[in-house]
Amino acid sequence: MAPAVPPAEILRISEASLRFADGRPLFETLSLSLPGRGWTCLMGRSGCGKSSLLRMVAGLPVEVGPQGHAHIKRRNGEGGEFSASIAWMPQRDMLMPWRRVVENVAVGAALRGQRWSDARERAEALLARVGLAGLGARWPDSLSGGQRQRVALARTLFEADGVVLMDEPFSALDALTRLELQDLAAEVLAEQSVLLVTHDPLEALRLADTLYVFGTDAQLHAMALPPGDPPRAPGDVAVAGIQAALFERLRGTGGERSNA
Numbered sequence: 001m002a003p004a005v006p007p008a009e010i011l012r013i014s015e016a017s018l019r020f021a022d023g024r025p026l027f028e029t030l031s032l033s034l035p036g037r038g039w040t041c042l043m044g045r046s047g048c049g050k051s052s053l054l055r056m057v058a059g060l061p062v063e064v065g066p067q068g069h070a071h072i073k074r075r076n077g078e079g080g081e082f083s084a085s086i087a088w089m090p091q092r093d094m095l096m097p098w099r100r101v102v103e104n105v106a107v108g109a110a111l112r113g114q115r116w117s118d119a120r121e122r123a124e125a126l127l128a129r130v131g132l133a134g135l136g137a138r139w140p141d142s143l144s145g146g147q148r149q150r151v152a153l154a155r156t157l158f159e160a161d162g163v164v165l166m167d168e169p170f171s172a173l174d175a176l177t178r179l180e181l182q183d184l185a186a187e188v189l190a191e192q193s194v195l196l197v198t199h200d201p202l203e204a205l206r207l208a209d210t211l212y213v214f215g216t217d218a219q220l221h222a223m224a225l226p227p228g229d230p231p232r233a234p235g236d237v238a239v240a241g242i243q244a245a246l247f248e249r250l251r252g253t254g255g256e257r258s259n260a
C-alpha cells in the first residue's frame with residue numbers, strides 16, 4: 001500500500017492572544033500554520049509565552065486570573081473546527097513510578113478503557129522502536145534519565161495521530177544523550193507534524209523544517225535554516241554558522257517579559 005499523502009496543512013492557529021491579570025498582553029492576533037508533516041520549532045526569550053501558547057494549541061487551560069484573557073482559534077486543513085487529538089511530550093518525563101514501563105507507555109489506552117492485550121502489544125512494539133526492547137516489565141525508577149525519556153517518547157508515539165507538541169523534551173538530558181534522542185525523535189516522528197518549543201539553538205537547527213522566533217512585537221518571525229534535511233549533523237559548518245546568527249537574534253529579542 002502506498003504511504004498516505006500528508007495534507008499540506010493539518011492545523012491552523014489564528015487570533016491567538018494571551019493577557020494575564022495585570023492587563024499586559026503577551027501576544028495578540030498571533031497566527032501559525034502547521035504542515036501535515038515535519039518539524040516546526042519555536043524559540044524566544046524566557047517568559048515570552050512559548051509554553052502558554054503550546055498549552056493553548058493543545059486545548060489545555062491557561063490560568064490567566066480574573067482580568068486575564070486567553071483566546072485561540074484552531075482550524076483543520078479544510079478550514080473546519082480542529083477536533084483531532086494532539087499528543088504532548090513535556091519537559092519532564094512524568095512517568096508514574098507505580099506503573100511498569102509498558103503500562104506507562106499505554107496509559108492512555110488504560111484511561112480510555114481499551115483492551116489491555118492489544119494496548120500492551122502495541123506498547124511493547126513502540127518500546128522496541130525507541131531502543132528499549134524487553135524493558136517493558138521494568139519499573140521507571142530502574143531506568144536512566146535517557147531511557148526514561150525514551151519511554152516518554154514511546155508514550156507520545158502511542159498517542160500520536162498527526163500532531164505532536166513538545167515542550168523542551170530533551171533539555172534535562174546530557175549533551176550526548178540529547179543528540180541521540182533528537183535523532184531518534186526525528187526518525188520515529190517522521191510521519192507527524194511536530195511543534196517543538198526549545199531553548200537550544202543547536203536542537204532547533206538540527207530538527208527544524210521551519211523555525212520561528214518570538215520577536216519583541218510578540219509575533220513569530222521565520223528564520224533562515226541550514227540546507228539539508230533534518231536531523232542535520234551537529235558538526236555541520238552551515239549549522240554552526242547559523243547558530244551564531246540565531247544566538248544574536250535571540251539576544252536582540254529584548255529582556256524577559258514578566259507578568260508577575
Ligand SMILES: Nc1ncnc2c1ncn2[C@@H]1O[C@H](COP(=O)(O)OP(=O)(O)OP(=O)(O)O)[C@@H](O)[C@H]1O
Nearest residue numbers: 020045046047048049050051052063257258259260
Ligand atoms: N497565572 C499567571 N499569572 C501571571 N503571569 C503568569 C501566569 N502564568 C505564567 N505567567 C507569566 O507568563 C509569562 C509566559 O510564561 P510561559 O511559561 O508561557 O513562557 P515561556 O516563554 O515558555 O518561558 P520559559 O522559556 O522560561 O519556559 C511568564 O512571564 C510567566 O511568568
